[in-house]
Amino acid sequence: MKTLVITVSLGLAILMLAGCGAANNTAANKGPDAAKPTAAPTVDALLALDKQANEAYLKSDAKFFDGMLSDRFVMYEAGQRMEKAAVIKMIAGNKCDVKAWKLEDPRMARIDTDTYVLSYKGTFAGSCTGPGGKAMEIPSPIRAATVWLRSGDKWMAAFHGQNLLVDPKDPPSSAKARSNKEGPKKDSKAAAHSSPAVTKPAPDSNTDAMMAIEQSLWEAWMAKDGKKLEALTATELSFQNIYGTFFANKADTLKDWTGPGCDVKSVRVSDGAGILLSPTVGLLTRTGTAEGTCGGQTLTPVPIYGVSVFVKDGDSWKLAFSLNQL
Secondary structure, three states, X not given: OHHHHHHHHHHHHHHHHHHHHOOEOOOOOOOOOOOOOOOOOOHHHHHHHHHHHHHHHHOOOHHHHHHHEEEEEEEEEOOEEEEHHHHHHHHHOOOEEEEEEEEEEEEEEEEEOOEEEEEEEEEEEEEEEOHHHOEEEOOOOEEEEEEEEEEOOEEEEEEEEEEEOOOXXXXXXXXXXXXXXXXXXXXXXXXXXXXXXXXXXXXXXXHHHHHHHHHHHHHHHHHOOHHHHHXXXXXXXXXXXXXXXXXXXXXXXHHHHHOOOEEEEXXXXXXXXXXXXXXXXXXXXXXXXXXXXXXXXXXXXXXXXEEEEEEEEOOEEEEEEEEEEO
16 A cells, blocks of 8 residues: 555656657747757746646557656655656556646745756646556655756756645654655655666766765754755745745745754665756755754664755855755
8 A cells, every 4th residue: 555655746746847858948949059048937837838748648658758758857756766768658648537626825946947846736636557557546645846047949858746735733643753854955755666766877076066065055954054954055945845935036945944944863865866957956856864853853873865956156065045855
């Protein structure tokens, strides 16, 4: 049953990210000599693409996703770092019976000129099949976030994640055991899934550099060191925590990370795998642990999976977006 729940959760995650590359950027000039488009997308335009893609997902339209996922696409689910091919295979075998769904409350944050994050709430009434052909109700309501990457005159998905919306003051029992690990980035939602995982990229200098900053960010969160967090993060910073709360700017994010409520004694980040979305934007998937207490709950040293997106600032990387998942 646990595996089935995770499979449905993964299916919903793909459903939510679906529309990222379905439409052209209306501000782009077309033709072989056209200048590279630079106009920012609108919140409504990106949300409209996700709504189109929901229908494609429910129809198991794997071809649609083949044209919409970036070749660099990755996502974390069930402790596995999944690549584009694995996701498309999952969609091709999808079977859902959804009576109603709604996407709303969109919020957009800029990473750089060609990279944006859209976070939004999703509610669903229906079910999807998991291993063994059994139907399971789709988790709802959730908050999803997709990293969108401009490719010519299209927007393509580079990462997607989601969190079940819960009250931080009263998390469900499944969250209480590992609650509040919402430091500067990490959480997971998972168990096992039948789709194959991505082959972990070989470590390189960019991965090593981003991992070093990631560890420093965790340590600064533990120490509530606002000055250090300020120095390690980009001017445009956004964050989504394990409860589905999205912080769209740097001031709100740092206030959350340095606020009261947590007494953390140790942190550790491992299993980093980085890719370059562009020469100046890097994406890092990683596993972390934190020990201590948050919100009156004991933090157990279970794996916390997440993603961080960094931007180049001179010779250094700075954090621009982070998402944690249980």
